[in-house]
Amino acid sequence: MDFDLMITSFPKLLGATVITLKLLSASLFFGLFLGLSFAILRLNKNIVINKFAYGYSYIFRGTPLLVQIFIIYFGLGQIEYLRTTFLWVILKEPYWCAIIAFTLNTGAYTSEILRSAFQTIKPGIIEAGKSLGIPNKIIFYKIQIPIAIRQSLPAYGNEIILMMKGTSLASTVTLMDLTGVAKYIISTTFKPIEVFIVAGGIYLFMTFIIHNVIKYLEKKYSFQ
């Protein structure tokens, strides 16, 4: 065991954690909106809209995240037309490509989580709202969405942890996030176990925090 290496690599890895957290928070933020929109589309009775939303979640849940990042980072640059538009400013940066890929990926999972939450809401609750004369729109925003969010908290907590682990793939498109820096230190020192313990410890600590925050929110917003 090389404790000196563990101590000297700790601040470097901690610095890289900032990028991991940035990637995570940005993709979760955009992904939540994307997921909510697609969950609403899934509840639509129009079969074309419904199938479109299902297709989106099926494709992004059925392929590895690595393929999605590679298509966006290496693939999209190949389209000549895109290079001339303002989109190229975003798409040439690996940082934004990673965020786009993570957003699309977590959006697909979030839409499934929220859809099943919407579907488990008891019809009686909506009927009660209707019989009180509340307009449909307000029933949706003030009754259905808050209940759905509470229902989906445990599953969404898992999704946050999965996404946190997913951000490690940013290291494959040259970003120096926690895993990227860990790999760099391993390949220069050839001490994989020491670096794994430190980097893994930081990841586990983040998992622990997320897990407990979700647990607290679950308790706070429980029906009892």
Added chain:
Amino acid sequence: MELLAFGKTGWGDELFYATLMTIAVSITAMLVGFLFALIFTPLKLSKFKTLNLVGNFYTTVIRGVPELLVIYLFFFGGSGAIMYVASIFGYFEYIEINAFITGSMAIGIISGAYSTEVFRGAIQSIDKGQFEAAKVLGISKLGQFYKIILPQMLRLAIPNLSNVWQITLKDTSLISVTGLVEIMRQSYIAAGSTRDPLFFYSFAAVLYLLLTYVSMKLINKLEVKYSRGY
């Protein structure tokens, strides 16, 4: 389309073999995972606190750390560990482990952590009376497990195991960083030499979709088989 031709002119046959490699790695990893689950599920269900701790340590660490980091640990540390063990027995030559073995071990350990959780949940949701009735009838411990617990457990575990299989299948794409020629690595090679990454990565996505679709259909059949009588 000519990019996908079989033979020397296209990448069709290369991608076909790469797909077979992905399937082979996934199945091996899944089986390695079952082996790990076989060891760690009893530990997690044990009455002894220390054994519980060992089981929980395994599932918590593996499920809380990114897959890529675990793969790097195996990729960079695998041959070192083997050489260390070999040096104890007096063998000091350089040993290089095959990328297939490193990859399926790494993915197997990850999938094992998920399988362990699935089996633990399935066993815990079997009615206590089943264990007691088996005990009263004087059935041996092994008989209890194989004839009474296992069949009931499988019915509950199969839907969740199908999720584990999907995760494992998708995780195999990460082994491409170690150089094993599976779908992702082959697409990377093809994209590099034809300068057409969009086509090859999209094709890789289609291959993965196909694999997940077919395996879903097969698992659904299994699910029907094991829920006979319910």
